[in-house]
Structures are given as C-alpha cells and as structure tokens.
Amino acid sequence: MVTSHKFFKRFWKQRYLFLMVLPGFLVVLVFSYFPMYGIQIAFKKYSAVRGMWGSEWVGFKYFILFFQDPMAMRVLKNTILLGIYSLLWGFPAPIILALLFNELRFPKFKKAVQTISYLPHFISTVIIVGILRTFTEREGLFNKIAGWFGVDPIVFLSEPEWFRTIFISSNIWQGIGFGTILYLAALSSVDPTLYDVASIDGANRWQKVRNINWPHIKPTTIILLILSLSGILGTDFQKILMLYNPDTYEVADVIGTYLYREGIMGSRFEYTTAIGLFQSLVAFILLIGANMLSRKVSDTSIW
Amino acid sequence: MVGKESIGSKIFDVFNILLMLLLCVVMLYPFLHVIAVSLSSSEPILRGDITIFPKGFNVGGYKYIFQDPFLYSGYAHSIIYALGSTLFMLTFTSLMAYPLTLPDFMAKKFLSIFLVITMFFSGGLIPSYLLARSLHLLDTYWIMIIPGCVSAFNVFLFRSFYQSIPADLRESAVIDGANDIQILTKIYLPLSKPLLATFALFGIVGSWNGWFEALVYLQDENKYPLQLILRKYLFSLSFDSGTGTEVMQAMLAQMNVNAKNIQMAIVVIAMFPIMVIYPFLQKYFVKGVMIGAVKG
Numbered sequence: 001m002v003t004s005h006k007f008f009k010r011f012w013k014q015r016y017l018f019l020m021v022l023p024g025f026l027v028v029l030v031f032s033y034f035p036m037y038g039i040q041i042a043f044k045k046y047s048a049v050r051g052m053w054g055s056e057w058v059g060f061k062y063f064i065l066f067f068q069d070p071m072a073m074r075v076l077k078n079t080i081l082l083g084i085y086s087l088l089w090g091f092p093a094p095i096i097l098a099l100l101f102n103e104l105r106f107p108k109f110k111k112a113v114q115t116i117s118y119l120p121h122f123i124s125t126v127i128i129v130g131i132l133r134t135f136t137e138r139e140g141l142f143n144k145i146a147g148w149f150g151v152d153p154i155v156f157l158s159e160p161e162w163f164r165t166i167f168i169s170s171n172i173w174q175g176i177g178f179g180t181i182l183y184l185a186a187l188s189s190v191d192p193t194l195y196d197v198a199s200i201d202g203a204n205r206w207q208k209v210r211n212i213n214w215p216h217i218k219p220t221t222i223i224l225l226i227l228s229l230s231g232i233l234g235t236d237f238q239k240i241l242m243l244y245n246p247d248t249y250e251v252a253d254v255i256g257t258y259l260y261r262e263g264i265m266g267s268r269f270e271y272t273t274a275i276g277l278f279q280s281l282v283a284f285i286l287l288i289g290a291n292m293l294s295r296k297v298s299d300t301s302i303w
Numbered sequence: 304m305v306g307k308e309s310i311g312s313k314i315f316d317v318f319n320i321l322l323m324l325l326l327c328v329v330m331l332y333p334f335l336h337v338i339a340v341s342l343s344s345s346e347p348i349l350r351g352d353i354t355i356f357p358k359g360f361n362v363g364g365y366k367y368i369f370q371d372p373f374l375y376s377g378y379a380h381s382i383i384y385a386l387g388s389t390l391f392m393l394t395f396t397s398l399m400a401y402p403l404t405l406p407d408f409m410a411k412k413f414l415s416i417f418l419v420i421t422m423f424f425s426g427g428l429i430p431s432y433l434l435a436r437s438l439h440l441l442d443t444y445w446i447m448i449i450p451g452c453v454s455a456f457n458v459f460l461f462r463s464f465y466q467s468i469p470a471d472l473r474e475s476a477v478i479d480g481a482n483d484i485q486i487l488t489k490i491y492l493p494l495s496k497p498l499l500a501t502f503a504l505f506g507i508v509g510s511w512n513g514w515f516e517a518l519v520y521l522q523d524e525n526k527y528p529l530q531l532i533l534r535k536y537l538f539s540l541s542f543d544s545g546t547g548t549e550v551m552q553a554m555l556a557q558m559n560v561n562a563k564n565i566q567m568a569i570v571v572i573a574m575f576p577i578m579v580i581y582p583f584l585q586k587y588f589v590k591g592v593m594i595g596a597v598k599g
Contacts, residue, residue, distance in 0.1 A: 024399030035426020124512035
C-alpha cells in the first residue's frame with residue numbers, strides 16, 4: 001500500500017514529463033510497432049474482413065513459396081550482386097577523394113571543389129533519373145562521347161549489360177563528395193607536426209599518406225564498412241523503380257522493386273511481407289556478423 | 304618544407320589540381336546542361352547539339368509548364384508536406400528527448416529500449432501500407448507528415464545535445480519555480496538553435512526530395528507533391544519512343560517546344576528551391592553529419 005502510494009506520488013510529480021514524451025511515444029507505437037505486429041500476416045492467410053488477428057495461420061507457406069519461385073531467386077541474386085558491386089566500387093571512392101582533397105594546398109580552391117562536389121547529394125532521385133534518361137538516350141551525351149570513339153549508338157537503359165554500370169556510377173557521382181565529410185573530419189585531427197617530423201625523416205608524400213593519414217581514417221573506415229556491409233541488401237530500389245523496365249528486369253529487379261510490384265501493385269500482401277521479413281532478418285544477421293568480425297580484427301565496434 | 308620538394312611531388316600537385324577541375328566539370332555539367340536544354344529551341348535539342356549554353360533561346364517549355372495547374376498544386380503540397388513533417392519532427396523530438404536527459408525520470412529506461420528496438424527492427428513496407436489503409440490514412444495529408452516524424456536516431460541526438468547543456472541551469476530554474484515545460488522552452492530550446500536549424504534543413508530537404516511514400520500512400524493526383532508531378536512528366540512525355548498522344552504532339556509542335564524542353568523546365572523548377580538554399584544547406588549538413596558521427 002505504502003509503496004504504491006509513493007509510486008503514484010512520484011508519477012504525479014513527473015506528470016509533465018510523461019505528457020512531454022506522450023506524442024513521440026504514440027507516433028513510434030503506432031507507426032513502428034503496429035507494423036511489426038503486422039508482420040504476422042507473413043504466416044497467415046490475410047483476410048481484410050477477419051482482420052489481422054482473426055486470419056487463419058498457414059505456417060511457413062509463403063517462405064516456401066518464395067524459395068521455390070524462380071523469379072524470387074533472380075531477385076535475390078540481383079540484390080546480392082548489385083549490393084556487392086556497389087560496395088566494391090562505391091565504398092573506396094569517397095576515401096580516395098578525401099585523401100586527394102587533403103593533398104590540395106590552396107584552402108580556397110579546396111573549399112570550392114568540396115562545395116561543388118557536395119551538390120548532387122541534395123538533388124532528388126527523380127531529378128537524377130530524369131537527367132540520366134536524357135544522357136542515356138540515343139542522341140544523349142553518353143552516345144555522343146561513345147561516337148567520338150567510333151562506337152555505335154546504344155540505348156543504354158534497355159541494355160541489361162549496361163544497367164549495373166549506370167546505376168552504380170550514377171550513385172557514386174551523387175554520393176562521392178558528401179561521403180568525404182567523415183573522412184575529412186578524421187583527417188583534420190592529424191597533428192601537423194607529424195608531417196614535419198616525417199619530412200625530416202625523409203618521407204615522401206605517398207609514405208606520409210600511408211603512415212600518417214591512413215591510420216587516422218582507419219577507424220572511421222571500419223565503422224562505415226560495417227554499416228555498408230549490413231546494408232548490402234538495402235539497394236536503393238526507389239531509384240531502380242524509375243530506372244528499370246521489362247528489358248532490364250533480368251539484372252535490375254531487386255527485392256525492393258519486387259516487393260513494390262507484387263505487394264503494393266499486385267496486392268500479394270502475405271507473400272511480400274514474408275519476403276520483407278526474410279530481408280530484414282538477413283540484414284540484421286549481417287550487421288551482427290560484420291560487427292563481430294570487426295571487433296575481432298580491429299577492436300572497433302559500433303556498439 | 305615547401306623549399307625542397309621533389310619533382311614527383313610537384314607533378315602530383317599539378318595532376319591533382321587537374322583532376323579536381325575535372326571533378327568540378329563532371330559535378331556541374333549535368334545541371335548546366337539541364338538549364339541550357341530547358342531554354343533552347345527544338346532543332347538543336349533534337350540534333351543533340353546542346354552543351355551548357357542554350358541555343359536558339361526559347362522559353363516555350365516554361366510557358367507550357369506554368370499552364371499546368373498540377374505544377375502549382377504539386378509545389379503547394381511539397382511545401383505543406385515539408386513544413387508539416389519538419390514542424391512535427393522538431394516539436395515531438397525535442398519534447399521526447401528532454402525527459403530522457405533527467406536521471407530520475409521513471410520511464411527513462413523503458414523508453415530508451417522502446418526506441419532502440421526500432422533502430423534494428425521495422426515492420427517493412429507492406430505491413431506499414433496495410434496499417435495506413437486500415438487507419439484510413441491513405442490519400443490524407445497526415446500520412447505524408449506524421450509516420451516518419453519521430454525517429455529513435457533523432458531523439459538520441461537531441462538527448463545528447465541537451466546533455467551538453469550545464470545541469471546547473473536547470474537546477475536554478477527549478478529553484479525559481481519553473482516547471483519542465485518552461486525549462487524546455489525557455490532554456491533548452493533557445494540554447495539548441497543550431498541543432499534545430501540543422502534538423503529543420505535535414506527535414507525539409509528530405510521531404511522535398513522524397514517521392515516514394517507519396518507513390519505508395521497517395522492515389523489522388525490532386526495531393527501529389529512536386530516530385531511525383533515531375534516523375535509523371537519524365538515518364539509520360541517521351542520523345543524517343545513517341546508515347547505522347549498525337550494531340551499532345553501537335554500541340555507541342557504548335558508551341559515550338561518539344562518534350563525535352565518541358566521536362567528540363569520542370570526539372571529546373573523542382574531544383575530551384577534547393578539551389579537557392581544550397582549555401583546554407585551545405586554548411587549545416589556538414590555540421591549535421593558531424594553531430595551524427597560523434598554520437599553514432
């Protein structure tokens with residue numbers, strides 16, 4: 001009796017605090033937790049009339065369906081390959097650019113180049129795709145450049161073998177400048193006297209980059225690598241949705257686009273929820289795995 | 304250090320500067336090209352002659368676009384969604400982060416776990432869509448404003464920013480008889496102006512550039528944000544395949560514009576606000592990334 005009285009008294013004293021967290025709490029509860037509760041339809045035969053809870057359980061039916069569907073296998077393969085290629089090409093790019101920025105000697109020039117290189121980051125995907133479609137047309141810039149080298153015009157967006165190149169290189173174009181920020185921050189913590197000492201010891205610039213700059217950005221690199229590894233299945237499907245067409249489905253169709261087509265457009269809610277659940281489980285395992293690996297190799301961890 | 308540099312080092316400097324100039328060209332060319340095409344006349348566009356200067360000056364594309372009521376409604380809705388979601392984000396996030404900085408708040412631990420879980424798990428696209436449908440939120444302004452407005456990541460960033468405010472300030476305010484809401488609005492928020500500005504920009508740009516949520520949750524074209532109107536233009540007016548209707552083609556020919564003119568004009572119009580605030584954006588975003596990095 002006494003303790004509950006005390007509890008209530010303390011609660012009453014903090015009533016304003018509870019009031020303050022209430023709106024945020026409700027938004028997260030409804031828009032983050034209710035959908036998690038909704039994942040159960042991956043194991044049910046969903047009926048809008050009987051509601052989420054009243055629908056009948058069907059076990060792993062949709063997961064089995066997914067793994068037997070040849071289309072789904074194609075989608076999985078595309079997602080993994082696109083993720084790996086994006087990481088392979090896209091991850092080192094900002095590191096190299098940051099190291100090059102760092103070697104520039106005129107502060108004003110450096111600042112100007114940085115500012116220009118951040119610009120594409122702020123442009124919407126719709127606009128980027130619009131520009132890409134213009135450049136990849138038969139009369140577009142890319143074909144013009146190809147023409148200088150005597151290459152016949154290519155309709156790039158209808159050619160499956162060009163899809164990955166266009167997707168990944170445009171992502172790099174958009175993200176490379178902004179991606180340097182964290183690395184430049186790490187580089188700005190280098191004590192300048194280290195360079196002087198290295199000069200006295202006769203180190204050349206490449207040796208300074210390798211032995212002074214690289215160790216300073218290594219922890220940042222590892223953390224960002226862990227995050228990218230866990231996001232390897234999380235390709236930017238929104239961009240693909242505007243960039244692909246039936247001609248390029250064979251390489252461009254990924255989990256996200258497949259979910260959108262089958263789920264939202266095709267109303268196969270249970271099946272696509274099952275695929276979504278599978279995807280987030282894999283992403284979670286990848287995150288844990290990458291983090292464990294990094295902890296073992298380098299003592300760096302994101303938590 | 305400068306005096307006795309090796310030749311190799313100097314060659315590298317020259318090479319590096321040239322590379323950076325090339326980078327600038329690659330980054331800027333597409334934007335200049337878009338502007339040039341939007342202002343050019345049909346023939347040079349068809350020949351693919353435009354680089355970064357307009358040829359045969361022509362504002363027909365803009366004239367065409369400005370006749371379309373969807374442009375204005377798209378613009379208005381993008382502004383509503385951007386300001387609405389940002390306002391709710393700042394309000395709800397600052398309110399929620401404050402109690403989490405107080406060591407004796409009863410629900411502190413529960414709420415932290417409650418939020419952390421959402422950083423690792425989510426319901427995904429389809430359950431979120433079904434939820435919105437069953438709450439009758441499809442085709443409403445609310446679905447574009449509320450669902451994303453509280454994120455665990457932002458709450459934790461706000462909390463760590465608040466924690467850098469000296470606790471003495473709060474204690475003396477408590478002694479003066481201020482309640483927690485007064486402390487937040489009179490002491491914490493004024494001290495957090497740079498944080499609020501950064502996140503306001505984050506929120507506005509994110510919402511302005513977003514289109515997928517609108518594609519999923521809105522069917523009513525009258526509620527479309529600008530990006531979806533833009534997308535419609537990019538997809539339905541294709542010069543290459545001639546998918547536009549014949550009436551449309553004839554009308555365009557009469558106005559001496561072609562699909563490219565119109566598409567690039569609306570791209571320029573959609574980019575315009577971002578370009579105008581870019582100098583601020585750039586500065587605050589760099590700051591914002593750093594705040595995130597220190598925390599994360």
